[in-house]
Every structure is written in structure tokens, then in C-alpha cells.
Amino acid sequence: xxxxxxxVEKELQxxxxxxxxxxxxxxxxYDIENNIPTKFFELEISNDENTKEAINDYLSDNGY
Numbered sequence: 284x285x286x287x288x289x290x291v292e293k294e295l296q297x298x299x300x301x302x303x304x305x306x307x308x309x310x311x312x313y314d315i316e317n318n319i320p321t322k323f324f325e326l327e328i329s330n331d332e333n334t335k336e337a338i339n340d341y342l343s344d345n346g347y
Contacts, residue, residue, distance in 0.1 A: 285314065285347070286314070286315040286316075287312055287313065287314060287315065287323065287338070288312070288313045288315055288320060289310055289311060289312045289313065289334070289338060290310070290311050290313075291308050291309070291310050291334055292308060292309045292311070293307075293308045293330065294306075294307045294308060294309060294327075304330065306329060306330055307327055307328065307329055307330065308327070308328060308329075308330050308334075309325060309326070309327050310325065310326040310327075310328060310334055310337065310338065311324075311325045312324050312325070312326075312338060312341075324341065326338070326341060
């Protein structure tokens with residue numbers, strides 16, 4: 284069984300003196316093997332999308 288860990292980073296943009304979100308987020312998925320994380324893949328998705336579903340869709344679409 285594969286162990287995965289993921290991080291979510293909201294994308295930001297500078298607007299004048301303010302920083303605001305762009306409406307997208309970057310999801311980075313890591314494969315954990317022997318307690319060592321290795322970057323597995325990265326997704327850029329809308330903030331409205333469910334992160335876990337997007338990861339599961341990617342895995343399913345790519346034969347995992």
C-alpha cells in the first residue's frame with residue numbers, strides 16, 4: 284500500500300499594496316517510502332475543487 288502526503292498552497296498575487304488569492308491552489312503530493320518524502324506529482328486546481336477528490340481522480344486517471 285502506498286503512503287501519500289499532500290500540501291496545499293493558495294496562489295497569491297500582488298494588487299497594489301495588498302496580496303490576494305488568484306482563485307487557484309497548488310497541491311503537491313509526496314510519496315512516503317522508508318519515512319522519506321519524495322515529490323510524486325503536483326496539481327493546480329481551483330480553490331472550489333475538493334483536494335482529496337482531485338488527488339484520487341489523478342491517481343485513477345494515471346493507473347494508480
